[in-house]
Amino acid sequence: MFTIDSRSRVPIYEQLMKKLQELIIRDVMKEDEQLPSVRALAQQLTINPNTIQKAYRELEREGYIYSIPGKGSFVSPVKNKIDKERMEMLRKELERIVGEILYLGVPKDEVIKLIETMEEPERGESGND
Amino acid sequence: MFTIDSRSRVPIYEQLMKKLQELIIRDVMKEDEQLPSVRALAQQLTINPNTIQKAYRELEREGYIYSIPGKGSFVSPVKNKIDKERMEMLRKELERIVGEILYLGVPKDEVIKLIETMEEPERGESGND
DNA sequence: TAACTGTATTATTTATATTAATACAGTTAG
DNA sequence: CTAACTGTATTAATATAAATAATACAGTTA
Helix, strand or coil: CCCCCCCCCCCHHHHHHHHHHHHHHCCCCCCCCECCCHHHHHHHHCCCHHHHHHHHHHHHHCCCEEEECCCEEEECCCHHHHHHHHHHHHHHHHHHHHHHHHHCCCCHHHHHHHHHCCCCCCCCCCCCC | CCCCCCCCCCCHHHHHHHHHHHHHHCCCCCCCCECCCHHHHHHHHCCCHHHHHHHHHHHHHCCCEEEECCCEEEECCCHHHHHHHHHHHHHHHHHHHHHHHHHCCCCHHHHHHHHHCCCCCCCCCCCCC
């Protein structure tokens, strides 16, 4: 299904997450499609099942997939939930950053101006290590 | 000069940095005023001189102080430089966060609206661990 | 029941961050 | 130039945290 670089400084489970997120976001894996089982994937990639499980657990926590004990793990149908959670996180980060900037005495208008100059990004970019 | 909590989970050198930043930002320590020497402060606080030095090194990197080998360490006169560097860092973070948010399809106006609702913070807050 | 599925707990290993020991080099007063 | 101060660089030891692995448990299905 994909390849893993065990020599990379990037943790295996993160590499896994990234690739799976990619597949899900790009709709290569459709809603409710079953993911390979933790053991199957572990065997295929020759890594410990727990590492797969960690990736799956994180992906579930972030709303990308859902798992049913005994049945399997599947692509989450509600993409909006992903956005919801992610947005919540990003909003907090945004507030923190902007808070710090404002603390430095930069007027709010300046911050807004900065954002206004930013371009709406193109979709579909990967960027691996 | 100040106290350190060696039982805290916050590293000693960070505690030190925070307190010194506080003194500098609040102008308790004036421009070009000499800081206690690494050894003097180390002795006073009963901690290793290298820990002090690490704090000083970081503070210098961030523009809060400057050090002259053989002479001592002093409060940096150009406060703007602090803001400059810090702003540069924050700006990058801001762009990253906003970039991610825009990537989720949130329109720019929404982001701006979010910022507009934020309050200009009060000055002078510490917040220790 | 057998062979699959995910999960939880704990231990082990590895990486990173923090602190310390020590030696070096510049500055200045006498 | 020496003595006593200053900051700095290198390296080692220690502490903390992160990543991975071993193992046992529990649900599902044919």
